[in-house]
Amino acid sequence: MIKVVKFGGSSLASAEQFKKVGNIIRAEEERRYVVPSAPGKRFSEDIKVTDMLYKCYAEAENGKNIDKSLQAIKERYDEIIKGLGLKLSLADQFKTIKKNFENLAGSDYAASRGEYLNGIIMAEYLGYEFIDAATVIFFDKNGEFDSEKTNETLQKKLAKVERAVIPGFYGVLANGKIKTFSRGGSDVTGSIVARAVKADVYENWTDVSGFMAADPRIVKNPKSIDVITYRELRELSYMGASVLHESAIFPVRKEGIPINIRNTNAPQDKGTMIVGTTCNVPSYTITGIAGKKGFVSISIDKELMNSEIGFGRKVLQVFEDNGISFEHMPSGIDTMTVFVHQDEFVEKEQKVLAGLHRAVNPDTIELESDLSLIAVVGRGMKNNSGIAGAIFSALAKEKINIKMIDQGSSELNIIIGVRNKYFEDAIRTIYGVFVQEEA
Numbered sequence: 001m002i003k004v005v006k007f008g009g010s011s012l013a014s015a016e017q018f019k020k021v022g023n024i025i026r027a028e029e030e031r032r033y034v035v036p037s038a039p040g041k042r043f044s045e046d047i048k049v050t051d052m053l054y055k056c057y058a059e060a061e062n063g064k065n066i067d068k069s070l071q072a073i074k075e076r077y078d079e080i081i082k083g084l085g086l087k088l089s090l091a092d093q094f095k096t097i098k099k100n101f102e103n104l105a106g107s108d109y110a111a112s113r114g115e116y117l118n119g120i121i122m123a124e125y126l127g128y129e130f131i132d133a134a135t136v137i138f139f140d141k142n143g144e145f146d147s148e149k150t151n152e153t154l155q156k157k158l159a160k161v162e163r164a165v166i167p168g169f170y171g172v173l174a175n176g177k178i179k180t181f182s183r184g185g186s187d188v189t190g191s192i193v194a195r196a197v198k199a200d201v202y203e204n205w206t207d208v209s210g211f212m213a214a215d216p217r218i219v220k221n222p223k224s225i226d227v228i229t230y231r232e233l234r235e236l237s238y239m240g241a242s243v244l245h246e247s248a249i250f251p252v253r254k255e256g257i258p259i260n261i262r263n264t265n266a267p268q269d270k271g272t273m274i275v276g277t278t279c280n281v282p283s284y285t286i287t288g289i290a291g292k293k294g295f296v297s298i299s300i301d302k303e304l305m306n307s308e309i310g311f312g313r314k315v316l317q318v319f320e321d322n323g324i325s326f327e328h329m330p331s332g333i334d335t336m337t338v339f340v341h342q343d344e345f346v347e348k349e350q351k352v353l354a355g356l357h358r359a360v361n362p363d364t365i366e367l368e369s370d371l372s373l374i375a376v377v378g379r380g381m382k383n384n385s386g387i388a389g390a391i392f393s394a395l396a397k398e399k400i401n402i403k404m405i406d407q408g409s410s411e412l413n414i415i416i417g418v419r420n421k422y423f424e425d426a427i428r429t430i431y432g433v434f435v436q437e438e439a
């Protein structure tokens, strides 16, 4: 039996946390491949090492002296090394890092050093082999993750290594430069390693006892989810549930490997199992709620729109031409609304509007900004009627105006649009209807 274990920044923020991680790994000899993140926050106002590295690199780009910032980062690691009683010095690594920062090796290189250095410490602490992710995780010439080359290389490499530490978050481009995944991407590395060794389970250790039915920063003590499917999880993580990176399920899904979310601070808790399919009957109609702020809706009205073949395509072409991806597109007979990310849209607003006028000659176009989208997700929704109705009436009772409601064709999710200012209240209200009242 092989287990791949990924530890998030919150699990590796200090020597004390490292010791908990060491105990977890040593408790089961199947935990053979370890993927660490960079040290995260030790307390809520603390700064993650990844963010310190981005800032330090920005100083280098602006021609500033980076000695002080780099020293602050080195101190984070030295404190861990000292606390673990290791005889390890990172002086040489920091000399190389300083040189590469000053030669502007790239912000991805800069950010990747967080996991690289933590990996070196972790390997020393456990007595495992250190494998630099730059030798086994590949991106192609377009910057896309090269899953097959990576899988082949990792498989060959790990077949010869009984126990290894592979830092998360980064890999190497075809031109030899370092590239990272997007933020939170160590989850993806863990999944890639699990696929390569055909692990029995991919354990993802964090600071909560599993996936919860809602963000614990919004809903107090939300219920934990015992079992969730890859598809449900993807909907929730894409819509903002930050526990697991939205792309982390793809590599393990290829091999049907379950992901187990676990809590480093409460290792006795079983956490959440993320699986392909399950006959497990969910305890509630919905599995979870997640959401994101910061959307704009563009509502386009035109009489007889329904009879104009190609109308939708022309509208979407305008967004495509401006490099804007759309999130949702509910439509009526003579109206069509497109939801886009506000930060992508704002600077191109006038270009998009002009493009829409040219492309479809609408009667009116209305914009509304500062909107949130909330996803209510659950495999149990398929067999239940009246869910949208229940959401409507609960939100109406709280005087929360619904801007949009859109049921996915898979009947796995319902997306609700509200103003940003109602975001938290709307999540609490929906949680109250489905999770508390049904209990």
Ligand SMILES: Nc1ncnc2c1ncn2[C@@H]1O[C@H](COP(=O)(O)OP(=O)(O)O)[C@@H](O)[C@H]1O
Binding pocket: 007, 008, 009, 010, 011, 037, 040, 184, 205, 206, 207, 208, 210, 211, 212, 213, 214, 215, 216, 217, 240, 241, 242, 243, 244, 288
């Ligand atoms: N539905 C949810 N269930 C559990 N945690 C959630 C959820 N939505 C958001 N979170 C947040 O995700 C955090 C864990 O993810 P993250 O900060 O990436 O951890 P790590 O540093 O271990 O990678 C939790 O501390 C919690 O605040």
Ligand SMILES: N[C@@H](CC(=O)OP(=O)(O)O)C(=O)O
Binding pocket: 007, 008, 009, 010, 037, 038, 040, 048, 050, 051, 114, 168, 169, 182, 183, 184, 185, 186, 187
């Ligand atoms: N350290 C990187 C990658 C990562 O996955 O971190 P964490 O496991 O702490 O979310 C980040 O901050 O984005």
